[in-house]
Amino acid sequence: MNRKKSICLYLLLLIVIFIPLQQVNAASSLKIKYDGKMCYYSDKQLKATLDGSTINISKTPGILINGYAMLPYIDVFKKALGASCKYDAGKGTITIKQYNTTIILNIGSRTAYINGKKVLAPVASKKVYYYKTKITRVLVPSRFVAEALGYSYTWNSKTATVQIASPYQIYYDGQWRLYEGSKGTVVFDGESIDVSDMPVIILNSTALVPAKKVFSNSSLNLSYKNNTTANIITISNETTTIQYELGSLTAYVNDIPYTLTEAPKKVKDNVTKKSYVMVPAKFTAQSLGYTYLWDTTDKTCEITSQQEIPEAETAVWQWKSDSTELTDSSVYSNLLLSMTLSRENSQEVFTLEGINPIQANFNFNQDTNSISLSIVNLDNSFEAIDTVMDQSVCIKKLVVSKCENGSTKVSIELLSGTDYYISASGNAYTLNFSNSSASAVSTLELAKPENMDFNLITDEDQYYDKRFLIKIPGNQVAFYQEHEIINTSPQINNISYEYNVEDNVTNIIFATNSVQGYRLKNNTDSFLLEVAEPKYIYNNIVVFDPGHGGDDPGAIQNGYYESNLNFAILYTYLEQYMNLDESNVKAYWTRREESEFLSLSERAAFAEQVDADLFISLHMNAASSSTASGTEIYYSTLNNTTNSFGVTSKLLADYLIETLPNNLGLKSRGVKTANYVVVKSNSVPAVLIELGFMTNSGDLSKLTDSSFQDTVALELYQEINSFFELYPTNR
Ligand SMILES: [Zn+2]
Known part of the structure; x- marks a missing residue:
């Protein structure tokens, strides 16, 4: 009994002492x-x-x-x-x-x-x-x-x-990817569309939106069909049907094929994990007749209903007289029956029709960009007219007063860019208008030789000679003489053909009035050639400027000329990369021959001629000390305003200095400012890269090595393409 008690007491002691001790240990320290x-x-x-x-x-x-x-x-x-x-x-x-x-x-x-x-x-x-x-x-x-x-x-x-x-991730094409781009919203006619489940994402400079949410389950209320077996998405209104295939860069609008910048795709994110069919916002909206704008600051796709602009000749505006007879033939000699503004393509025609031939005094006022007509002795059977022609692309305002002192005044205020000529026949007096800025892109139809495969057709941009070549396999000269290409493009001066026996290819040569962008599209029985200023054709445009050249060798070291090194990298090697199909950038060069000489101001001005988004000049450095080495990137503070897609020269310089020297194994000497003509007198974000020092033996051995030059070119190609992904022009 006693012994049992003492054992129990002993156990109890153990419990009392050890259990709390263990608990204290576990909470406070870790062995x-x-x-x-x-x-x-x-x-x-x-x-x-x-x-x-x-x-x-x-x-x-x-x-x-x-x-x-x-x-x-x-x-x-x-x-x-x-x-x-x-x-x-x-x-x-x-x-x-x-x-x-x-x-x-x-x-x-x-x-x-x-x-x-x-x-x-x-x-x-x-x-x-x-x-x-x-x-x-x-x-x-x-x-x-x-x-x-x-x-x-x-x-x-x-x-x-x-x-x-x-981090925000999106899943498509079988893979999760980190998404660091903008997450946008959508606004239709000023009202926002709820895309909180799946925001607008930017891939390849293209805003993609959840198709059904934006175009169908919204006040746009369009028909949306998703054929999940064929992966075909159809979005349509009364007049237009767009067909997308998931993963395909070809879309069909009313059965005509178009090439997209980014394929429609099924996307989900790691927030809601719900899949959405995403389609290019701009292409979809514009094909369906809406206006589209990407607001860079608010990261918003702005879709707006548009007044329908008829393509065929249609009355845009019309006034008709109630009466057809003169109220008082002793006072008036003519009666206005109708006034009509009609349009055919980008041409507009304003016709006044009387019961007799219209006699008018014509006057053009350059200051107000207005035409005024005073018409003799017109019957006052109409009410005075004062109207804004908001459906016209040529006329801003029309004012017609009642007859006073024997004449009726017609005043027509023109929109800028409008040209006119007068024609009169019978009882009609006609003003013919055209507005070049309203028809920025002109389309030419090229006949298609039988069984011609569209993919075999190539082209060559000879912008430096203001022309481009469309190259069709075989000898097609006779075919095109028979199926003449009608030149309806104001941008094209001349079309000619030549058969190149060596390459067995027919060059169709389009001589242009200035540097023009162009693209060829496949059509059912023909090809469609679109021609316009570069900015209307290409999403991203860069001018590359290999420094020096001609009589100006730049720095010289150990028999190496700076001009040759700049040219090898920025033209010889870079051109092959810029011409890759996967490149999203249209490149132009200021200098295309090693021996070519161009003044600095000509180089800077070239950027504006081709509507460039960026200008990059390449140079090599030299110093009195052989120890100086590495890359410097210059911009001018006198050309550093923010452009339409939020980019400054400094931003471009900062971006390039981050990656370029590092990836090339060169020392980074940072971004510097200087008023070099090519960057200062430029109209677009412009930088001048001093890649390395020719006076430094380490740098020089790299700069003169052809495989290193090739690497620099590839690196520049990749950096420029990535830059536009980060800063989309949204064209
Ligand atoms: Zn130089």
């Missing part, structure tokens, strides 16, 4: 081993969440080292975030890869690599052994890794929790 030493870690034991959900690391909690939150990469980055992770025990490295980012961390060293670039991590990664759970984990600086992968990161010190939030 771990790292850097080869066992220790009791008594600081905060860290938890982690992803998008608000707990990441289970209770068996291997994170720890603070020098105030940095270290977390087990395998539980957090591999299992929870889904990054691909590789541990190399031999090298002591961890490679973490997701989206476009690869991070290499070193155990025991702060040296790390992000996409191959050497950086210092705040703390070295550590291998940690947890005694309690007998688990070894590699702990990594969590903020450093999470932010490098594009996640946002918050540290909640109260709850000792690392809160990680996913």
Whole structure:
């Protein structure tokens, strides 16, 4: 009895002493081993969440080292975030890869690599052994890794929790991708359309919108059909039917094929995880007769109902007299029966018809851009007219007064760009108008030789000779003499044909009045050639300017001429890349011959002639000291205004200095300002790159190496294409 009691008491003591002791230990300290030493870690034991959900690391909690939150990469980055992770025990490295980012961390060293670039991590990664759970984990600086992968990161010190939030990702073509572009909204006739589930995204400079939400389940209320077996999307109104195929760059508008800049596709994001069919907003809206505008500041697609503009000859505006007889033939000699403004294509015709031939005095006032007619002795059977011609592309305003002192005044205010001529026949007096700015793109029809494959037709832009060539296989000269191409384009001066025996190709040569953009489209029985100023044809335009040339060699070092190096990179190597089908950029060059000489102001002015979006001049540097090396990028503060798509010269310079020297293994000397003529006197964002120093032996051996020159060209090609993805012109 006594003995039993004492055992019980002993047990009780054990319980009383040990249980609370263990609890205290668990809460306050963690027995771990790292850097080869066992220790009791008594600081905060860290938890982690992803998008608000707990990441289970209770068996291997994170720890603070020098105030940095270290977390087990395998539980957090591999299992929870889904990054691909590789541990190399031999090298002591961890490679973490997701989206476009690869991070290499070193155990025991702060040296790390992000996409191959050497950086210092705040703390070295550590291998940690947890005694309690007998688990070894590699702990990594969590903020450093999470932010490098594009996640946002918050540290909640109260709850000792690392809160990680996913970056915006979109899924299409079988892959999740990090999306860092604009997330836009849609407005129709001033009212917003709810696209909160799936915002407007920009791919390849093209705004894509959820098709059904925007065009059908909205006040646009168009017919929307999704044939999920054929992957065909049909959007239509009474007159127009657009057919999209998911993943295809060809769309059909009323059965005529068009090439899109970005294919319609099924997209979901990681927020709602709902799939939406996305279509190009601008192409869809415009094809259906709406006006479309991308508001860069508000990131908004603005779709607006348009007054219908008839294509065939149609009365745009008309007035008709109630009476057909003179009220008083002793007073009036003529009666106005009708006034009609009609349109055929971009031509408008304003006709006054009387019961007798109309006698009018014509006068044009250049200051007010107005025509005034005073018509003799017209019957006053009509009410005075004062109307704004908002459906006309040629006339702004029409005012007709009643007859006073024997004459009726007709005043026609023209829109800018309107030309006119007068013709009269019978009882009709006609003013013929045309407005060149209203018909920016002209379309020519080319007959299609039998069984001609559209894909075999090539072209060559000889902008430097103000002409371009469409090249059709075989000898088609006789065919085109028989099926003459009617030149309805004001931009084309002359069309000629020549058969090139060597290439067995027929060149159709279009001589233009100035540098023109063009594109050929396939049609059922013909080809359609669209011609317009470059900005109406190409989304992104860049002028490249290889520095010096002709009599001006630039810097000379060891027998190398700067002008030759600039030319090799910026023309010889770059042209092949810019001409790739996948390039989204139309490139023009100021200088296309090594021996060609162009003045600096001619180079700067060329950017305006071709409607360039950017101007890039390439030079090589020289210094009295041979130690100076690396890349400098210049812009002029006198040409640094923000252009229509939000870009300045400085922004372009900053963008290029970030990547160019680094990716080419050159030292970055940063962005500088100078009033060089080619950048200062330019009308578009312009930079001058001094790529390297010819006076530095290290730089010179690179600059003169042809494979390095090729690499520079490729790098520039990629950077420029990416630039337009970041800063879409939205044309
Ligand atoms: Zn130079």
